[in-house]
Amino acid sequence: MTHALEIEGLTKTYSDGFRALRGINLNVREGDFFALLGPNGAGKSTTLGIVCSLVNKSDGRVSVFGHDIDTDLAGAKLNLGVVPQEFNFNQFEKVLDIVTTQAGYYGISLKKARQSAEKYLKKLGLWEKRDSPARMLSGGMKRRLMIARALVHEPRLLILDEPTAGVDIELRRSMWDFLEEMNRQGTTIILTTHYLEEAEAMCRNIAIIDHGEIIRHTSKRDLLKQLSVETFLLDTEEPLESAPSLDGFNCKLDSEGSLEVEVSKGTGLNSLFMELEKQGIKVVSMRTKANRLEELFVRMVEDNAQDAGKVGEVMA
Amino acid sequence: MNLQGLWVAFTTIIVREVRRFTRIWPQTLLPPAVTMTLYFIIFGNLIGSRIGEMGGYDYMQFIVPGLIMMSVITNSYSNVVSSFFSMKFQRSIEELLVSPVPNWIILAGYVAGGMARGLSIGLIVTVVSLAFTHLSIHNLPMVVITVFLTSALFSLGGFINAMLATKFDDISIVPTFVLTPLTYLGGVFYSIQLLPDFWQGVSMANPILYMVNGFRYGILGVSDVNPFVSLGMILVFITILTAISLRMLARGKGIRH
Ligand SMILES: Nc1ncnc2c1ncn2[C@@H]1O[C@H](COP(=O)(O)OP(=O)(O)OP(=O)(O)O)[C@@H](O)[C@H]1O
Numbered sequence: 036m037t038h039a040l041e042i043e044g045l046t047k048t049y050s051d052g053f054r055a056l057r058g059i060n061l062n063v064r065e066g067d068f069f070a071l072l073g074p075n076g077a078g079k080s081t082t083l084g085i086v087c088s089l090v091n092k093s094d095g096r097v098s099v100f101g102h103d104i105d106t107d108l109a110g111a112k113l114n115l116g117v118v119p120q121e122f123n124f125n126q127f128e129k130v131l132d133i134v135t136t137q138a139g140y141y142g143i144s145l146k147k148a149r150q151s152a153e154k155y156l157k158k159l160g161l162w163e164k165r166d167s168p169a170r171m172l173s174g175g176m177k178r179r180l181m182i183a184r185a186l187v188h189e190p191r192l193l194i195l196d197e198p199t200a201g202v203d204i205e206l207r208r209s210m211w212d213f214l215e216e217m218n219r220q221g222t223t224i225i226l227t228t229h230y231l232e233e234a235e236a237m238c239r240n241i242a243i244i245d246h247g248e249i250i251r252h253t254s255k256r257d258l259l260k261q262l263s264v265e266t267f268l269l270d271t272e273e274p275l276e277s278a279p280s281l282d283g284f285n286c287k288l289d290s291e292g293s294l295e296v297e298v299s300k301g302t303g304l305n306s307l308f309m310e311l312e313k314q315g316i317k318v319v320s321m322r323t324k325a326n327r328l329e330e331l332f333v334r335m336v337e338d339n340a341q342d343a344g345k346v347g348e349v350m351a
Numbered sequence: 352m353n354l355q356g357l358w359v360a361f362t363t364i365i366v367r368e369v370r371r372f373t374r375i376w377p378q379t380l381l382p383p384a385v386t387m388t389l390y391f392i393i394f395g396n397l398i399g400s401r402i403g404e405m406g407g408y409d410y411m412q413f414i415v416p417g418l419i420m421m422s423v424i425t426n427s428y429s430n431v432v433s434s435f436f437s438m439k440f441q442r443s444i445e446e447l448l449v450s451p452v453p454n455w456i457i458l459a460g461y462v463a464g465g466m467a468r469g470l471s472i473g474l475i476v477t478v479v480s481l482a483f484t485h486l487s488i489h490n491l492p493m494v495v496i497t498v499f500l501t502s503a504l505f506s507l508g509g510f511i512n513a514m515l516a517t518k519f520d521d522i523s524i525v526p527t528f529v530l531t532p533l534t535y536l537g538g539v540f541y542s543i544q545l546l547p548d549f550w551q552g553v554s555m556a557n558p559i560l561y562m563v564n565g566f567r568y569g570i571l572g573v574s575d576v577n578p579f580v581s582l583g584m585i586l587v588f589i590t591i592l593t594a595i596s597l598r599m600l601a602r603g604k605g606i607r608h
């Protein structure tokens with residue numbers, strides 16, 4: 036089985052002495068849709084930066100489709116497309132020029148570069164903007180420009196560092212569709228995101244990184260199975276003065292007066308409603324509190340912080 | 352990458368560089384044409400007519416090769432230093448760093464881009480000078496080789512400057528405090544034979560003197576130094592700066608964390 040990405044014992048100490056990565060191990064299978072999650076400053080961009088040679092590693096091994104970056108860097112790079120976290124194109128250059136120039140860096144002749152640029156700019160809805168200087172694009176368009184630029188040489192592995200930051204809901208969904216389509220056609224995708232909903236919607240496998248260490252590396256399904264408690268928000272017909280005491284359930288009122296109830300796995304919702312019925316509380320609507328993965332995530336990072344004695348540095 | 356791929360990457364960098372300096376032509380192509388016209392009018396015509404001969408030629412004819420060379424030097428240098436530094440600053444250098452283009456092609460592409468600008472300006476200034484004087488060329492191969500190599504050398508210099516620069520100030524320090532004085536003292540406006548012995552000796556330590564004189568030899572056939580020594584010196588400097596540039600790229604200082 037080939038791996039699209041193999042990382043072994045990767046460490047990084049920045050020149051100021053900061054240890055951003057403390058021995059990362061990560062495998063991403065060919066064809067996977069993989070999410071790298073973690074709070075701000077966890078080391079996500081550092082890890083991806085090393086993979087695409089924007090950051091020099093301190094130690095460890097990285098290979099892309101079997102091409103080790105120490106011995107066959109060009110081979111690794113040819114298979115790789117990168118969408119970085121920050122905008123990094125020349126603001127004064129035209130959209131089409133940016134994408135075709137990038138193809139030229141991969142040795143693709145101008146004619147083919149133009150065709151490929153056209154294909155991806157059209158797919159990403161930027162073709163009408165092809166003659167605009169990049170600085171005149173909106174934030175969401177700039178993100179899509181970077182995706183088109185990353186794909187122009189048709190890499191087998193696409194890495195996206197927070198591709199949907201600052202992108203509105205509608206566009207985000209169309210970007211998800213686009214990425215899923217790319218993945219179906221065989222492109223392996225790795226992304227980082229702070230919208231866990233995004234990881235839950237698209238990704239098959241997940242790694243969680245915190246303080247430069249992988250604290251979890253598993254499939255999304257296994258991760259969700261671990262979720263032992265789910266929190267629901269109930270809106271009642273009559274506003275409640277105080278939280279009722281429901282037998283077998285933890286509950287409280289949230290700031291907007293909705294009733295927040297924790298339901299353990301295996302308890303089932305029927306007994307909750309029976310209990311509510313008994314107390315004469317009429318429920319008008321019900322929703323899950325946070326996205327499920329998010330709850331799990333916050334809990335894991337908190338645990339990790341406690342383990343490491345670093346409480347307070349958790350993601351909000 | 353195969354040979355053809357390398358060639359495509361190389362020309363891609365050049366095309367992008369040319370597109371950049373032609374896009375901002377009022378900053379790049381126009382100013383040298385204006386300043387050189389002023390030099391020709393003031394030094395060449397007004398003052399020059401009182402100076403009489405220098406090195407056996409009209410003063411105007413004497414300074415033309417120097418002024419062409421001066422424009423080539425400053426423009427080759429500033430093209431690479433500003434283009435590469437702003438790539439670093441905007442981080443669009445990452446477009447190159449993630450791609451499989453080898454370092455030597457990156458360097459060659461930027462140097463060729465700097466040469467494209469330096470030589471275009473050299474041509475513009477030459478054309479402008481024809482409005483003031485006539486030029487007959489003494490030794491064409493010498494002219495071409497000297498101007499190409501000098502342009503390459505200062506493009507390399509601009510590249511190293513850009514690699515070392517961390518803020519915009521850093522890219523004007525060398526041109527202002529090193530390049531301009533060396534050029535003015537490098538025999539653009541006078542023959543060093545006018546100087547006392549001691550200052551002649553000091554001038555011989557100025558590399559730009561050799562380039563200006565090599566070029567002047569090619570055009571007029573007169574020189575303060577042996578033109579072949581000039582060529583040799585330029586080649587030695589090119590070799591040294593190329594080695595330094597490649598080493599800096601390999602270490603990635605200032606471009607990779
Ligand atoms: N060039 C640098 N020099 C020194 N320290 C750095 C440098 N770049 C990043 N760091 C530090 O390394 C740590 C990891 O940063 P990184 O950018 O990888 O985090 P991240 O997981 O991508 O965070 P975010 O979600 O905010 O993007 C941070 O503490 C950061 O301050």
Ligand SMILES: [Mg+2]
Pocket residue numbers: 079080081120196
């Ligand atoms: Mg990041």
